[in-house]
Amino acid sequence: MQQKVVVYRELPDQVLYFLKNKFDVSYFPTLKDENYRDFLVELQTAHGLLGASMNIGQELLNQAPNLKVISNISVGYDNLNIEELKQRNIIATNTPGVLDDTTADTVFGLLLATARRMPELDHYVKAKKWGGTKGEDLFGVDVHHKTLGIIGMGSIGRAVAKRAHFGFDMEILYHNRSRNMEAESKFDATYCSLDELLKKSDFVCLMVPHTPQTEKMIGEREFNLMKDSAIFINGSRGKNVDEEALIKALQKKDILSAGLDVFEIEPVEKDNPLLSMPHVVTLPHIGSATAETRAKMAMLAAENMAIALEGKTPPNLIR
Numbered sequence: 001m002q003q004k005v006v007v008y009r010e011l012p013d014q015v016l017y018f019l020k021n022k023f024d025v026s027y028f029p030t031l032k033d034e035n036y037r038d039f040l041v042e043l044q045t046a047h048g049l050l051g052a053s054m055n056i057g058q059e060l061l062n063q064a065p066n067l068k069v070i071s072n073i074s075v076g077y078d079n080l081n082i083e084e085l086k087q088r089n090i091i092a093t094n095t096p097g098v099l100d101d102t103t104a105d106t107v108f109g110l111l112l113a114t115a116r117r118m119p120e121l122d123h124y125v126k127a128k129k130w131g132g133t134k135g136e137d138l139f140g141v142d143v144h145h146k147t148l149g150i151i152g153m154g155s156i157g158r159a160v161a162k163r164a165h166f167g168f169d170m171e172i173l174y175h176n177r178s179r180n181m182e183a184e185s186k187f188d189a190t191y192c193s194l195d196e197l198l199k200k201s202d203f204v205c206l207m208v209p210h211t212p213q214t215e216k217m218i219g220e221r222e223f224n225l226m227k228d229s230a231i232f233i234n235g236s237r238g239k240n241v242d243e244e245a246l247i248k249a250l251q252k253k254d255i256l257s258a259g260l261d262v263f264e265i266e267p268v269e270k271d272n273p274l275l276s277m278p279h280v281v282t283l284p285h286i287g288s289a290t291a292e293t294r295a296k297m298a299m300l301a302a303e304n305m306a307i308a309l310e311g312k313t314p315p316n317l318i319r
């Protein structure tokens, strides 16, 4: 009998074709209130679940008694409780590597856009305010030759460092769980304590996973340590930051501005004060979202699923 895979994300045709060749596929390109019941019914007989970012807790797992594999189309897996999955003999996989450059492009783009106030200036031009001379009130700050502090020198952190070092002559400081020799030798990055990084950096870029240890790791104390001229960039997870403290730091001008791809609550709440700060640049958690990279992530997730359901160890097993 064919094994069943439930998919809860829209997939490129070739990925769907690949899965359908091997499995009985129940496909939910989007999950809404209207089809959630059907999704739960399909889950009852599913061996695999493939998608991205849905929080998969006990309640959902109780609806999936035959589940053996969860394949995330993302590198982050804070939507899963790995210990709980282990107890249930369910294995999980993610999609590292294939999104590094695309995500680093977004993060660096966010850094540039925030430093040079590009969204604000775009509004200024389109609002037909561009008359005569442009005064200092429209100026941004330089990125090149400044100091970039990267917290989390993993795959994406290194791709950000590469851009900063080779493209912008930046000095790179980093803080990580352990020293990263590749970053030190290739990008001249200097390892330092979190506090030292916060005090010395012109740009602070957060690239750690969301775990119990990183939850709200950047809060009031950390914003106070940053320079008044610092620009904070978060390309990781919103929950790694105390968002209330970030809002206060921006309001009190303890830091200059922020570029954010991620928020504590997503989609971001409509009354979030960050949305009414013109100098704060916001993106809708879109770091890896190009058609090419999302297709690669989806195919890698499908391959992980296929290998795992064959009873073999998938390349991106989360341990």
Ligand SMILES: NC(=O)c1ccc[n+]([C@@H]2O[C@H](COP(=O)([O-])OP(=O)(O)OC[C@H]3O[C@@H](n4cnc5c(N)ncnc54)[C@H](O)[C@@H]3O)[C@@H](O)[C@H]2O)c1
Binding pocket: 075, 076, 077, 096, 097, 099, 103, 151, 152, 153, 154, 155, 156, 157, 175, 176, 177, 178, 207, 208, 209, 210, 211, 213, 214, 235, 236, 237, 261, 262, 285, 286, 287, 288, 289
């Ligand atoms: N914005 C987006 O669309 C987007 C895209 C991809 C990834 N992400 C996020 O970025 C994260 C990092 O991705 P990656 O592929 O570089 O992962 P990675 O595992 O290669 O790197 C993470 C790094 O963080 C370090 N780290 C972990 N906990 C730490 C701590 N408490 N203190 C200091 N350093 C710590 C690790 O040592 C590692 O070097 C993902 O987990 C995900 O949450 C966001």
Ligand SMILES: O=C(O)[C@H](O)CO
Binding pocket: 052, 053, 073, 074, 075, 076, 077, 099, 287, 288
């Ligand atoms: O973790 C990831 O891969 C990104 O945040 C996309 O969800």
